[in-house]
Amino acid sequence: xxxxxxxxxxxxxxxxxxxxxxxxxxxxxxxxxxxxxxxxxxxxxxxxxxxxxxxxxxxxxxxxxxxxxxxxxxxxxxxxxxxxxxxxxxxxxxxxxxxxxxxxxxxxxxxxxxxxxxxxxxxxxxxxxxxxxxxxxxxxxxxxxxxxxxxxxxxxxxxxxxxxxxxxxxxxxxxxxxxxxxxxxxxxxxxxxxxxxxxxxxxxxxxxxxxxxxxxxxxxxxxxxxxxxxxxxxxxxxxxxxxxxxxxxxxxxxxxxxxxxxxxxxxxxxxxxxxxxxxxxxxxxxxxxxxxxxxxxxxxxxxxxxxxxxxxxxxxxxxxxxxxxxxxxxxxxxxxxxxxxxxxxxxxxxxxxxxxxxxxxxxxxxxxxxxxxxxxxxxxxxxxxxxxxxxxxxxxxxxxxxxxxxxxxxxxxxxxxxxxxxxxxxxxxxxxxxxxxxxxxxxxxxxxxxxxxxxxxxxxxxxxxxxxxxxxxxxxxxxxxxxxxxxxxxxxxxxxxxxxxxxxxxxxxxxxxxxxxxxxxxxxxxxxxxxxxxxxxxxxxxxxxxxxxxxxxxxxxxxxxxxxxxxxxxxxxxxxxxxxxxxxxxxxxxxxxxxxxxxxxxxxxxxxxxxx
Amino acid sequence: xxxxxxxxxxxxxxxxxxxxxxxxxxxxxxxxxxxxxxxxxxxxxxxxxxxxxxxxxxxxxxxxxxxxxxxxxxxxxxxxxxxxxxxxxxxxxxxxxxxxxxxxxxxxxxxxxxxxxxxxxxxxxxxxxxxxxxxxxxxxxxxxxxxxxxxxxxxxxxxx
Numbered sequence: 084x085x086x087x088x089x090x091x092x093x094x095x096x097x098x099x100x101x102x103x104x105x106x107x108x109x110x111x112x113x114x115x116x117x118x119x120x121x122x123x124x125x126x127x128x129x130x131x132x133x134x135x136x137x138x139x140x141x142x143x144x145x146x147x148x149x150x151x152x153x154x155x156x157x158x159x160x161x162x163x164x165x166x167x168x169x170x171x172x173x174x175x176x177x178x179x180x181x182x183x184x185x186x187x188x189x190x191x192x193x194x195x196x197x198x199x200x201x202x203x204x205x206x207x208x209x210x211x212x213x214x215x216x217x218x219x220x221x222x223x224x225x226x227x228x229x230x231x232x233x234x235x236x237x238x239x240x241x242x243x244x245x246x247x248x249x250x251x252x253x254x255x256x257x258x259x260x261x262x263x264x265x266x267x268x269x270x271x272x273x274x275x276x277x278x279x280x281x282x283x284x285x286x287x288x289x290x291x292x293x294x295x296x297x298x299x300x301x302x303x304x305x306x307x308x309x310x311x312x313x314x315x316x317x318x319x320x321x322x323x324x325x326x327x328x329x330x331x332x333x334x335x336x337x338x339x340x341x342x343x344x345x346x347x348x349x350x351x352x353x354x355x356x357x358x359x360x361x362x363x364x365x366x367x368x369x370x371x372x373x374x375x376x377x378x379x380x381x382x383x384x385x386x387x388x389x390x391x392x393x394x395x396x397x398x399x400x401x402x403x404x405x406x407x408x409x410x411x412x413x414x415x416x417x418x419x420x421x422x423x424x425x426x427x428x429x430x431x432x433x434x435x436x437x438x439x440x441x442x443x444x445x446x447x448x449x450x451x452x453x454x455x456x457x458x459x460x461x462x463x464x465x466x467x468x469x470x471x472x473x474x475x476x477x478x479x480x481x482x483x484x485x486x487x488x489x490x491x492x493x494x495x496x497x498x499x500x501x502x503x504x505x506x507x508x509x510x511x512x513x514x515x516x517x518x519x520x521x522x523x524x525x526x527x528x529x530x531x532x533x534x535x536x537x538x539x540x541x542x543x544x545x546x547x548x549x550x551x552x553x554x555x556x557x558x559x560x561x562x563x564x565x566x567x568x569x570x571x572x573x574x575x576x577x578x579x580x581x582x583x584x585x586x587x588x589x590x591x592x593x594x595x596x597x598x599x600x601x602x603x604x605x606x607x608x609x610x611x612x613x614x615x616x617x618x619x620x621x622x623x624x625x626x627x628x629x630x631x632x633x634x635x636x637x638x639x640x641x642x643x644x645x646x647x648x649x650x651x652x653x654x655x656x657x658x659x660x661x662x663x664x665x666x667x668x669x670x671x672x673x674x675x676x677x678x679x680x681x682x683x684x685x686x687x688x689x690x691x692x693x694x695x
Numbered sequence: 696x697x698x699x700x701x702x703x704x705x706x707x708x709x710x711x712x713x714x715x716x717x718x719x720x721x722x723x724x725x726x727x728x729x730x731x732x733x734x735x736x737x738x739x740x741x742x743x744x745x746x747x748x749x750x751x752x753x754x755x756x757x758x759x760x761x762x763x764x765x766x767x768x769x770x771x772x773x774x775x776x777x778x779x780x781x782x783x784x785x786x787x788x789x790x791x792x793x794x795x796x797x798x799x800x801x802x803x804x805x806x807x808x809x810x811x812x813x814x815x816x817x818x819x820x821x822x823x824x825x826x827x828x829x830x831x832x833x834x835x836x837x838x839x840x841x842x843x844x845x846x847x848x849x850x851x852x853x854x855x
Contacts, residue, residue, distance in 0.1 A: 245802035247781070247795060286781055286799065435787070449829075456829035459790040463822040467791035 095192050096161045100154050102186055109150035111185075116346045117178055117318065118145070118152060119327070135277060136326040141171070157182060163194045173198035177317040201320055208250045208282070210236035210312050215303040215340065215376075216251065217367050218292035219478055220519060221384070231292075232337045232363045235285055235302065236312065247286040252319060254280050254327075254339040277326035278339070280319060289382070295443060297386040301477055303367060304377045307347070314347040337366035344370065351375065362507065364517075368479045383472040386559070389440055391472045392433045393558055400426060404433040405557045408441075411454050414461060428465035431458055437558050481517025482666050482694040484508050490671075490690025492532075494574075499534045501542065501690065511550060511630060512637045512661040513694075514669060520632060521552035521592070521600065528569075541581065545569035552602050552630055554594045563592040563602050565626075573612065573653075574677075574684055582612040586645075588626055598632045608645050615649060622647040636661040636669065654678045667694040779833035786826050786836070792819030800840075804853050813849045 108114060115130075118140075123131040132139075132146040140146055141155035156178055159171035172179045173196050182188065214235045234252040241249065256278050292298040307315070327339070341353040351373040357365070370376060383391075393401060400422075407413040407430060414431075422430065435458040438451065445451075484507040492499050506527035509518050530542040546568045553561035568585045590604030608622040624645025631638045638661070644654035657675040664670060669692045677684040781796050788794030792815050801814050818825070818840070825831075825839040844854035 245799055247799040248802060284780075290780075432791075439783075439787075452829040456826065459786060459826070460823060463790040463819070467793065469793060 093161065095189075096157065099186050099188065100157055103153060103157065103182075104150070106185070108182075108185055109153040112349060113181060113346070114153060115149060116342070116349075117181070117321075118149065119342065120149065123147075133327050134325060135328045139321075139325045153182075160188075161194065167197055168200040170194070170196035170198075172196040173201055175321050176201060177314065177321055180317065204320065205316065208236055208316065209238040210250070210316055211239035211309055212237050212241070213305050213307050213312050213315065214380075215305055215367065215370055216288070217301040217303070217363060217478060218288075218296070218298040219301060220522070221296060221298045232340055232366050233288065234315075234340055234343070235288075236316070247284070247289065249285045250282050251285045251288045252280060252282050252340075253288070254278055254336045278328065278335075279324065279326055280322050280339075282319075293382060293384045297384045299384045299387055299475075300382040301367070302380040302382065303370065304380070305344075305370070305375050306377045307344075307375070311347040315343055318343065318346060337363045341366060341369070344375065348375070362484055364478050364481070365484060371479055379477055381472075381474045381477070385436075385440060385443075387472050388470060389433075389436050389558065391470060392429070392436055393556060395470075396429055396433060400430050401433070401557055404430045404437070407431065407434040407458075408437045408454075411457050424465050425468075428462060428467055431462045431465065432467070434458055435462065440558075476516045478517045480666070482509075482514050484694070486513075486692055486694050488671070488690045488692040490688055492686065492688035494686045495684050497534055497536060499532045499540075501530055501532045501688070503528070503530045503690070503692075505529070510548075511552065512639060512659055512671065513692075514661070514663045514666060515632060515637065516666060521554070521630065523548065523550035523552075525549075540572065540579075541570075543569060543571040552592050552600055554592050554600050556594060562589055563604060564589045565604065565606075575614070575679065575681060580612060580614055582610050584608060584610040590626075595629070600630045601628070602630070603627045606643070606645060610647070615647075615651075617649075620647050620649055620651075622651075636663045651680050653680075668692070669694075782833045782836060789818045789822050789825060792816065804844075806850070806853050810849055810853075813847070814844075817843060817847050817850060 103109070119133040120130045121133060122129065125131075126147045128147045128149070130147065130149075134140075134146065140152055141159050142148060142151035145152035145155065156171060156175065159165070160179055160182065162171065165171070167173065172193070176198070183190070214237065216233045216235050218231050218233075233254075235246070235249050236252070237246060237249045289300070292300055338354065338357070345351060345353050353369050353373060356369055396404065399418075403413060403416075403419055407419075413419055419427065419430070435455060438455050438458070442451065442455070486503075486505040486507075488501075488503040490501045490503070492501060505525055508524045508526065509522070510525055511521065511523045525545055525548040528543075528545040528548060530544075532540045532542045534540060548565075548567045548569070550565040550567075552563050555561060564587070566585075566587045570581060570583055572579050573582050586606060586608035588604035588606035590602060592600050592602040595601050604626045606624045606626055608624070609619050610622065611619050622645040624643070626641065626643035628639060628641035628643075631640075639657075639659045641659075642654070642656045644652065646652035655675060655677045657673060659671065659673040662670040662672075671688075671690050671692055673686075673688045675684075675686040675688075677686070781799065784794070784796035785800060788797035797815055797818060798811070801811050804814075806814050821839075821843045824843060825836050841854045844850040
């Protein structure tokens with residue numbers, strides 16, 4: 084008789100427990116996955132659960148003791164103390180089914196439990212197949228920069244359009260609404276929030292991402308069998324209202340979804356591929372690499388649709404549409420009346436779409452609502468065609484997120500070799516396939532140089548470097564901005580000095596052609612430099628440039644200058660050209676000329692870049 | 696008091712932290728069509744976190760308003776998805792005679808594939824009936840949709 088047997092256990096339960104102990108069921112990988120265990124050197128058992136919620140465990144030490152939790156679950160399955168929906172058979176459906184199968188439990192000897200909540204929920208969710216959904220990042224929302232992933236469950240007879248009614252499963256931090264973004268980022272990294280799963284109609288997610296946040300959505304239909312989909316839902320039910328630890332970088336939305344997929348298809352290897360940070364694009368890539376994706380669908384954001392509408396019209400029609408959005412009487416003008424029906428419809432549609440776009444951010448105004456309604460009334464009497472938004476390359480076809488480069492350069496007749504390592508993600512000149520044009524986000528970018536005369540030098544370290552080049556037009560007027568924090572080496576007359584600095588800028592970008600954008604920004608900088616009198620000296624300046632995205636690689640012409648309050652100034656003109664060899668290989672050439680108060684410098688550099 | 700962050704992103708949902716009575720006045724109805732957004736700072740936080748707030752839904756309750764226990768509402772005695780949440784998209788699709796929102800409503804009304812084109816056409820022709828002014832409520836619009844369907848030989852059976 085094992086010590087786990089209790090006086091009130093029936094004989095059959097005792098027998099099952101012993102059987103489970105003997106078979107070492109609690110060491111089974113599925114059981115451990117069900118409890119979300121991971122290796123943990125701080126735990127006496129060597130592992131602990133990601134779940135941070137007493138409601139998820141029957142055993143006192145269930146979060147670190149696999150066997151105790153298994154035996155306690157068995158006891159609860161046979162318990163007559165709890166009834167109906169609270170019975171273990173109903174609360175932990177997957178666990179119960181799994182134990183039943185492994186131990187060949189005789190269902191006649193079990194207490195009857197009717198799981199009405201679970202049954203109703205399964206009927207409501209009506210899942211036959213599943214898709215992994217990836218709302219891509221958007222230029223002016225740094226918090227979206229790595230994207231997000233969720234799962235969508237579709238019924239058997241899913242048709243084009245009715246997926247709005249499907250259910251989406253989302254894992255996210257459960258936050259206090261009082262927190263602002265910065266504080267969130269800090270707490271998210273530090274693990275100050277619990278994470279929870281929730282489910283809602285997919286149209287709510289479409290509105291949230293496509294509309295409110297202007298993020299394109301990518302939907303990857305998974306080849307999960309109906310059985311596997313059933314298992315995912317069985318387990319998701321177990322996680323209803325259960326809190327997990329939530330960390331922004333690793334135990335985030337993407338990691339949780341990978342766990343779910345691994346649970347139902349143990350032969351794939353998903354979560355092990357991430358050591359320190361789970362970036363959602365890489366999630367998608369891993370799932371594709373493991374052969375789990377059947378097809379890919381693109382769902383453009385409202386702003387992508389708007390940009391497509393703008394581009395499809397002549398300049399005259401664009402001007403009319405822009406004026407019509409503000410003044411309904413534009414429809415009475417002779418130049419509008421002279422248009423063909425189809426052109427009229429396009430102009431009205433663009434004016435309406437633009438109004439809706441503006442409405443996202445403002446309180447309802449009676450007058451604007453009236454104009455919107457009148458535009459629809461007019462549109463209703465004209466022919467209308469479906470708009471097709473050109474599908475860009477999907478995110479997972481882009482370059483890998485880490486980068487290593489080797490280069491040779493010359494600075495004022497001094498030759499050097501350079502190694503450059505970037506933890507992630509993308510800069511303005513990297514191959515744009517699968518990325519958003521004009522969006523640069525870099526974390527932990529390090530340059531080491533070896534000079535022929537001066538030896539090894541730590542040249543720069545960018546902790547964070549964000550650059551957002553967003554084109555403006557008649558309708559859309561986004562701000563372009565940049566932020567950079569890090570260490571860099573500043574060269575002066577006789578010497579070079581390592582300085583810590585933070586700089587930022589804001590301004591406008593205009594479209595010259597489809598592929599050429601010209602930007603201008605006002606900038607400010609704060610620098611800690613041992614040669615300066617004060618601990619930190621501020622500087623102000625401006626930057627102008629042109630970004631040209633050619634088919635073989637992007638190029639940038641840039642002139643950037645700033646002057647410190649102490650009179651020191653630096654101006655740098657540069658030309659950079661990227662040559663895309665393939666998705667994960669590139670060459671980069673740069674030429675720079677610098678004017679400082681005391682001196683001028685010339686620099687030329689060529690490198691090979693590899694993304695992994 | 697916590698409130699649903701994501702609700703800030705929903706057009707027709709007048710979500711508030713106050714308790715709502717099923718079918719009551721604050722149940723997402725009585726909202727104006729062409730509603731604008733408010734509470735943008737809230738939204739920024741929500742989007743930063745991919746997050747939810749206290750009352751996470753689980754497909755059992757409507758995420759946009761607290762109208763009902765199972766996310767459905769009743770139209771003419773038939774349980775149906777809360778259309779208040781997509782009324783905005785729906786009005787545009789009705790005006791044009793095509794689109795995802797129109798298809799979604801057709802599916803929610805159990806309209807069979809062979810009658811979808813008819814549904815689109817009938818809705819399109821009756822835009823001004825369904826949306827007579829910018830102040831129409833979602834409930835009024837929905838009632839009009841069903842009335843228009845009842846008047847059509849092929850669609851009447853779905854609105855019975």
